[in-house]
Amino acid sequence: MIDSQIVLNGQTIAYSCYAVVIILVIGWFGLRITKPGKSSKISHSLFYTFVGFLMVLGVSLHIITYNTIPWASMDINRANIKPDKVFNITVENHQFNLPSDKLVINVGEKALFDVTSKDLTYGFGVFRSDNSMIFQMQVVPGHRNDILWQFNHPGVYTIRSTEYSGPKGAQMILQDVIEVKSL
Amino acid sequence: MSFKDTFMNGEQGLFKASGLTPMQKLVLRFVVVGLLYYGFAVIEGMIMRIYQIEPINAIPDFQYFAILTAHPLVGIFGSTYSLVFGAFLFLVPFLMKKPLWSYKLGNWTFLLITAGTAIFWFAGFITHYAPLYTLYWPLPVDFTQFNPIGGSFFILGIAMVMLGTVFFVINIFKTISYTPEGFEKQPSAAILADAIGFSGLRNLFLKKNKQKEHLVSLPVAAIARGTVDTALNSGVILFTGVLILVYMVGHLMGFDLKETAIDALLYKNWFWWGLDLIADGLVLIFVAGTWYLLAMLITGKKLFMQNIARAALLVELIVSWTVWSHHLLSDQSQPSFLKIASGELVTAFELITQGLAFYITLATLWSARPLKMTNELKFLLGGLLGFALAVPAGIMQADIGLNRILHNTQWIVGPHVHVAILVGLTMTLYSAVYILFPIVTNGAKLYSQKLANFHFWAHLIGGIGMGAFMGMAGLNGMLRRTIYLNGEFNLYMILAGICGGLLLLAFLAFFYNIVMSIGLKGVIGIFTPSKLDVKNLLPNEE
Numbered sequence: 001m002i003d004s005q006i007v008l009n010g011q012t013i014a015y016s017c018y019a020v021v022i023i024l025v026i027g028w029f030g031l032r033i034t035k036p037g038k039s040s041k042i043s044h045s046l047f048y049t050f051v052g053f054l055m056v057l058g059v060s061l062h063i064i065t066y067n068t069i070p071w072a073s074m075d076i077n078r079a080n081i082k083p084d085k086v087f088n089i090t091v092e093n094h095q096f097n098l099p100s101d102k103l104v105i106n107v108g109e110k111a112l113f114d115v116t117s118k119d120l121t122y123g124f125g126v127f128r129s130d131n132s133m134i135f136q137m138q139v140v141p142g143h144r145n146d147i148l149w150q151f152n153h154p155g156v157y158t159i160r161s162t163e164y165s166g167p168k169g170a171q172m173i174l175q176d177v178i179e180v181k182s183l
Numbered sequence: 184m185s186f187k188d189t190f191m192n193g194e195q196g197l198f199k200a201s202g203l204t205p206m207q208k209l210v211l212r213f214v215v216v217g218l219l220y221y222g223f224a225v226i227e228g229m230i231m232r233i234y235q236i237e238p239i240n241a242i243p244d245f246q247y248f249a250i251l252t253a254h255p256l257v258g259i260f261g262s263t264y265s266l267v268f269g270a271f272l273f274l275v276p277f278l279m280k281k282p283l284w285s286y287k288l289g290n291w292t293f294l295l296i297t298a299g300t301a302i303f304w305f306a307g308f309i310t311h312y313a314p315l316y317t318l319y320w321p322l323p324v325d326f327t328q329f330n331p332i333g334g335s336f337f338i339l340g341i342a343m344v345m346l347g348t349v350f351f352v353i354n355i356f357k358t359i360s361y362t363p364e365g366f367e368k369q370p371s372a373a374i375l376a377d378a379i380g381f382s383g384l385r386n387l388f389l390k391k392n393k394q395k396e397h398l399v400s401l402p403v404a405a406i407a408r409g410t411v412d413t414a415l416n417s418g419v420i421l422f423t424g425v426l427i428l429v430y431m432v433g434h435l436m437g438f439d440l441k442e443t444a445i446d447a448l449l450y451k452n453w454f455w456w457g458l459d460l461i462a463d464g465l466v467l468i469f470v471a472g473t474w475y476l477l478a479m480l481i482t483g484k485k486l487f488m489q490n491i492a493r494a495a496l497l498v499e500l501i502v503s504w505t506v507w508s509h510h511l512l513s514d515q516s517q518p519s520f521l522k523i524a525s526g527e528l529v530t531a532f533e534l535i536t537q538g539l540a541f542y543i544t545l546a547t548l549w550s551a552r553p554l555k556m557t558n559e560l561k562f563l564l565g566g567l568l569g570f571a572l573a574v575p576a577g578i579m580q581a582d583i584g585l586n587r588i589l590h591n592t593q594w595i596v597g598p599h600v601h602v603a604i605l606v607g608l609t610m611t612l613y614s615a616v617y618i619l620f621p622i623v624t625n626g627a628k629l630y631s632q633k634l635a636n637f638h639f640w641a642h643l644i645g646g647i648g649m650g651a652f653m654g655m656a657g658l659n660g661m662l663r664r665t666i667y668l669n670g671e672f673n674l675y676m677i678l679a680g681i682c683g684g685l686l687l688l689a690f691l692a693f694f695y696n697i698v699m700s701i702g703l704k705g706v707i708g709i710f711t712p713s714k715l716d717v718k719n720l721l722p723n724e725e
Contacts, residue, residue, distance in 0.1 A: 004588045008658050011579065015598070019572055019651070026568045029545060030556070039552045047488060047542060054538040058531030062523075062582055069584030076519050076583070121319040121447060123513075123591060125662075131671050132660035135587050136513060140447045141321070143516035162591045164315055164664035166328040167245040171666075 003152055004134050007069055071135065071149065074110075078148040083112035091139055092118035094168045096159060103178045110150050117141040122169065123162030126178060129155070136162040154182040189630065193702030198627035200701075200708020205717045206273060207623045209289055211709045213269020214616065216297050218694060220261030221609075223304070225687050227254040232649075232683040235667065235676045244666060248313035251664065253304050255316050258604065259461065260344045261300035266612050267469060268292055268351045270619065271406050273720065274476070275358050278403050281366065282718040284357035288350045295347030303340025312337045315664065316458075318423065320450040321442035324430040331431040338424045338431070345424070348417040355410045359399065363718075374398045378407035380500070383493030397493075401486055402479070404493055405472020408500045412464030415504075419457025448516055456507040463533060464503030466608060468496060470570065471540035473611050477563050478544045480618055482551030492543050499536040505529045509581035513590040522583060530581040537574045541567055558635050562614035565643050569606025572647065573599050576654070593661045593672075597653025597679075605686065606646040613642075613693070620700075625722060630699035638693040645685030652679035 066072050074081065085105055090097045105111045115124045117139045124145065125136035134157065139145045151157075156179050161172035184195065192198075203211070227250050233239060234247055242250075272292070276283045283289055306312055310333020314323040323334065359378050360371040376382060377398040386394040399407070426445070433440045475486050486492055508525035511517040544567060554560060576598040580589045589595060617635075621627065629635060656675035661667070698706060715722060 007585070008588060011585065012655075012658055015576065015579065015654075018575060022571045023568065023647075026564055026571070029549075030561070030564050033548055033552045033554050034556050036553050039549050042487060042546045042550060044488070047491075047546070050542055051535065051539065054535045058534045058578065059528070061578065062527045062531070065582050065584040071587060072582075072584035075587070120322055120325060121451075127660055130660075133588055133592065136590060137587075138511075138514045138590075140451065140514060140516060142443060142446060143448050143514075145515045147515060160662075162662055163319070164248075164317075164322075166322060166325060167248045167311075167313065168328060170244055170248075171668075 002068070002070055004071075005128075005132060008132075074148055074150070078112075078146065081110065081148060083148055084109035086112045086114060089113060089115045089124070090118060091115060091122050091124075091161075094120075094122075094161075094165060094172055096124075096161075096172065096174055098159075098174070098177060101177070105151055105178065105180050107151060107154055107180055107182050110148055112146055112148050114144070114146040115139045116145065120165045120169070121163055122165050122172070123160075125160050125162035127158045127160055129158070129176070133162075138163055151180040154180050156180075189699055189702065191702050191704055193705050194628045194630045194700045196702075198624050198701040198705040200705050200711065201714075202625055202722055203623075203709070203713055204715045204719045204722055205286055205713040206276070206283060206289075206720045207625070207722075208709055208713050209286070209293060210269045210273040210619075210623050212293055213265045213272075215706065215709060216293070217262045217265030217269065218697070220257050220265065220300060222690060222694065224254055224258035224262055225690050227257065229680075229683050229687055232676070232680040236673060236680055237670065238666060238668060245311045245313065247666065248315075249307045249311040252313040252315050253307040256341070257300060257304055260296065260341075261304075263604075263608065263612070264296055264344065264348065265293075266616075268296070268348075270612075270615055271410075271469075272351070272354065273619075273623065275355055275403055275406055277720055278400050278476075279359065281358070281363045282720070284354055284361050286717040288354045292347040292351045292354070295343045295350070299340045299343030299345075299347060301340070302343065303337045306333050306336035306340060309333065310336070318427070318454060320445050320447045323427045324434070324442060326434050326439075331434045335428060335431045335435075338428050342421060342424050345417040345421045348413060349421075352410050352414040352417070355406065359403065359407060370398070375407075378404050379411070380404060380408060380493055380497035383490055384497055386490050387494050394490075401489060401492060402472050402476035405468055405475060405496050408496050409465040409468035409472060411500060412460040412468065412503055416457050416460035416465065419453065419460070423454055423457070448511075448514060451511060451514065452507065452517075455510040456504075459507040459510070460503055463506050463530075464500070466603075467533065467537055467540075468499050468503070470566070470608060470611055471496060471499065471537070473615055474540055474544040474563065474567065475547075477559060477611075477614055477618060478547040481554065481557070481560055481563065482547055484547060484551050487543050487546035487550060491539065495536050495539045498532070502529055502532045502536060506533065509586075512581070512583055512586040526581060527583065531578060534574060534578050537570055541571060558617040558629075558632075558639070559614045561639050562610045562617060565639065566607055566609075566611030566614060568643075569602055569608070569610055569646065572650070573603035573607055576602065589657065591662055591664065592657035593653040593663055593675075594657030596663045597650045597657055599650075601653065602647060602650035606643065606650070609646075610642065613638075622721075624701060627701055627705075630696050634692045634696040638689050638696065641685045641689035641692065645682045645689055648682030649679045649686065652676075652682060 087103050122139040124139050126134045137147045156176040159174040159177055272289045310330045312329050312333040360375050362369040382395055430440050505525055506529045508521040509530045512522055512526050579585055652675045656672045661672045
């Protein structure tokens with residue numbers, strides 16, 4: 001499975017390029033409209049082409065990500081996929097309660113994290129040691145909160161709540177509790 | 184004039200508060216209060232920027248989260264609502280060439296928003312009530328963390344703002360549709376239908392010679408459609424406030440109601456549906472309408488593709504009612520159908536509706552070239568750029584795959600939320616302030632163009648820069664709504680803090696420029712009663 005860091009790098013490049021281009025376009029436009037000269041009539045076909053382009057862009061983004069980001073389709077179809085490991089986790093009083101001190105997973109295994117909140121809305125995020133995020137989900141009380149994930153790299157990972165649950169929840173961190181082993 | 188004279192009487196002594204009509208005074212009161220609350224929000228923002236670099240010992244974490252709760256509410260309700268409602272209560276009668284339906288109700292809107300914001304801010308400051316604006320159930324009624332008395336006052340303040348909002352809604356629709364005394368009878372139903380957008384939609388399917396002429400101008404139509412969302416939103420927030428208040432009063436009276444009586448996910452859907460009527464509804468619709476008005480005022484020309492613009496506003500209204508699920512893409516129990524249809528596809532429509540408004544505004548400006556680079560024009564371009572940056576950032580996070588690694592990170596609140604609000608929305612509002620300034624002050628002169636230029640560049644660079652560095656931190660895993668104790672993201676946070684400082688300097692320059700333009704006496708005079716007729720918008724009207 002593609003690492004989430006690769007997806008984030010791709011997004012950084014794509015959005016940065018777009019941001020530079022649109023800043024330059026507006027800058028150019030600002031300069032150009034103050035220069036002497038008459039504007040020719042703006043064609044309606046250009047306008048409709050622009051609208052069509054936006055439609056294609058808006059829809060194709062989701063089609064592309066669905067087909068290139070592997071966890072997107074896995075997430076939608078997770079009820080039909082048999083996990084290699086299941087971890088039932090509860091959260092109560094701003095504390096994660098894990099089934100064991102360490103959650104051990106092998107590289108390539110599909111692990112299901114099934115997290116239940118007994119009181120508030122929390123978040124469940126898994127982070128690398130450099131604090132970058134691998135994935136997260138919301139943990140809503142009274143509902144099933146499960147996520148299926150396939151780890152590609154060996155290492156130790158940290159669980160952290162990614163949702164605000166009051167001042168007491170700001171440091172809901174379990175350092176290095178997930179261990180992913182190479183086969 | 185000496186500095187002291189200018190400070191007391193304004194630039195060249197041109198501003199005379201005694202010559203203002205009640206309506207001019209009302210809009211200026213909204214502007215003054217809106218700017219003061221904006222200043223509050225900027226200072227709170229700077230405290231939090233510093234806190235993200237290094238937690239401040241004098242501010243405990245529960246106080247920090249109280250600031251985090253108050254900050255967006257003061258910014259949106261105290262500042263933006265004041266500026267927008269003040270401007271629209273003046274512009275609707277101005278554009279429709281008839282008096283405001285009820286000046287008294289307008290005044291009540293002003294008083295309720297001003298006082299309501301002060302009350303919820305103080306309640307948060309003193310009692311540290313901090314469930315954030317999201318109010319995820321059952322956090323607002325978690326009395327192990329929050330004081331129910333403080334919470335009750337907090338909710339009371341919000342309810343007052345919402346009541347003021349309801350008064351604004353009534354005033355806008357009545358002003359659009361009523362026939363003033365001495366006027367020829369106006370077709371209320373037809374005017375309202377046109378304002379909401381039905382005639383624009385119908386015209387799209389009719390031949391040119393059969394198309395009906397519009398009864399309201401496009402900016403009024405945009406205001407009317409944004410006001411529909413404003414009404415629905417205030418209903419949702421008022422209902423939620425009452426629900427929370429019931430639990431608080433119950434607790435204070437000694438019996439605790441069962442929190443599980445409310446389904447947390449259903450509540451989240453309900454509340455985000457309402458909140459998105461602000462974020463994706465009225466903000467985008469009001470902003471599009473304001474762009475159109477500004478483009479027409481700046482160029483003196485008709486809007487490019489008017490009928491399409493009107494239809495797009497109606498589409499945006501429907502989009503805003505069906506778009507909320509992009510906030511729940513990380514909620515695993517949220518039905519997949521809602522995630523894909525509402526969260527992804529309807530949200531992608533915002534790229535189209537906002538893109539249309541962007542294109543139409545630029546095309547209108549282009550058609551009138553050459554234009555002078557006035558303050559209103561440069562701030563309008565800044566506003567357009569802000570949304571051109573923020574909307575695609577939002578579309579990216581409203582994707583099932585990308586949301587998994589972006590939700591609740593600084594990416595959401597940086598390149599999307601803050602760039603949309605600070606650069607897109609606020610610069611659009613500044614453009615409106617600069618263009619309306621001579622109209623509502625009867626020709627007062629701006630104190631310093633150099634300060635206005637500094638305001639523009641510092642705000643633009645500060646806003647985009649802050650959003651960019653927050654976004655970079657977010658892409659590296661930094662969460663929002665939490666505290667980092669060990670300087671994990673210090674490089675990005677220091678750079679974002681410097682850009683935040685630029686925003687603060689920009690605001691101070693603008694505020695100083697406005698005070699020096701109208702003088703301290705003028706500022707005080709705005710808050711004294713006017714002796715002129717409430718029915719007149721401008722003093723020379725009869």
